[in-house]
Amino acid sequence: MRIISSELETIAVKPSQYPPMDMPEIAFVGRSNVGKSSLLNYLTGRKNLARVSGSPGKTRTINFYLVNGTFRFVDLPGYGYAKVSKEITKDWGRMMEEFFSKRENLKRVVQLVDIRHAPSKQDIEMYEYLKHYGLSGLVCATKGDKVSGNERQKNKALIRKTLGLDENDKLIVVSALKKSGAQELLEAISLELED
Numbered sequence: 001m002r003i004i005s006s007e008l009e010t011i012a013v014k015p016s017q018y019p020p021m022d023m024p025e026i027a028f029v030g031r032s033n034v035g036k037s038s039l040l041n042y043l044t045g046r047k048n049l050a051r052v053s054g055s056p057g058k059t060r061t062i063n064f065y066l067v068n069g070t071f072r073f074v075d076l077p078g079y080g081y082a083k084v085s086k087e088i089t090k091d092w093g094r095m096m097e098e099f100f101s102k103r104e105n106l107k108r109v110v111q112l113v114d115i116r117h118a119p120s121k122q123d124i125e126m127y128e129y130l131k132h133y134g135l136s137g138l139v140c141a142t143k144g145d146k147v148s149g150n151e152r153q154k155n156k157a158l159i160r161k162t163l164g165l166d167e168n169d170k171l172i173v174v175s176a177l178k179k180s181g182a183q184e185l186l187e188a189i190s191l192e193l194e195d
Contacts, residue, residue, distance in 0.1 A: 001190040006044035006073070009066040015098055019064050021105040024193050025072040027135075029096075030112030031122060032078030035142040035176060039112065040065070040075060042176035043186060050075055060092075062099065071193055074106075079122055100133040108138050108192040110185070115141035115155050115173060119162045127163045137169045138188055144175035 010019045030036050037050035049065060063075040076099070077092055100106070109130050113119050119127075130136035141159060144152065156171055165171060170188050174181030 001186040003044050003067055003186070005069060006046055006049055006065055006067045008049065008063060009072065010064040012062045012064065013060070013095070015102065018062070018103070019072070021103065023071050023105065024107045025064075025074050025103065025105050026107055026189050026192060027074040027076050027099075027109045028112060028140075029076040029109055029126060029130075030078060030142075031114070031120065034078065034112045034114050036075060036078065036112055038176040039140065039142060039174060040073060042174070042179070043182055044073075062095070076109075079126065096129075100129070100135060106135065107195060108189070109135040110138050110140050110189070111136070112140050112142050113159055113163075114143055115152065115159070116143060116146050118158050124163060137165075138192070139163065139165065139169065139171045140181075140185060141171060141173045142176070144173040144181060145178040146175075 010017065012018050028036055028040065040050040041047055044065070044067065050063065060077050062077065065073040065075065067073055076096065079092060100109075111123070111126060111130060113123050127136055127139075139159065141156065147155060152173060156173065159165075160169075160171055172181055172185045172188060174185055
């Protein structure tokens with residue numbers, strides 16, 4: 001798959017602000033500071049499509065990006081940032097539940113994890129949550145440039161084991177900095193869009 005056009009279509013905080021369910025969507029979710037905005041910019045070849053924030057936990061909206069005029073990438077708010085209040089965390093949970101359960105055109109959720117660390121309790125909970133909604137099976141390990149080849153294999157095995165991925169689940173290592181892994185991820189996304 002080649003991305004030739006991408007633009008911010010809608011910024012939403014509630015379902016009434018979501019765009020119509022008229023085309024397939026692939027959502028991206030991960031802990032705050034996992035590199036979601038950098039990944040979206042890398043995949044689309046746009047430097048500032050998704051705003052990269054210096055302070056984690058900043059994105060509290062659901063951002064819809066129109067890609068190639070035929071499908072959407074959906075940037076979901078990051079989770080697991082300690083300085084975010086319990087009230088906001090509760091709102092986040094409600095927002096996600098509403099999104100996952102009612103967005104019928106949502107094909108898959110790409111869950112991002114940091115390859116340098118074992119998945120956190122929140123990462124595991126999110127994967128279970130995605131499984132519940134039939135949206136699991138595609139995990140992207142970011143910051144691939146931060147580990148050596150040996151570490152990469154060891155950490156991939158750890159991520160697979162910790163999240164309970166089966167052999168059909170995809171785990172793709174990406175580095176926005178070193179520009180690696182995008183094609184593999186885009187091919188996996190392309191297959192989801194064809195389903």
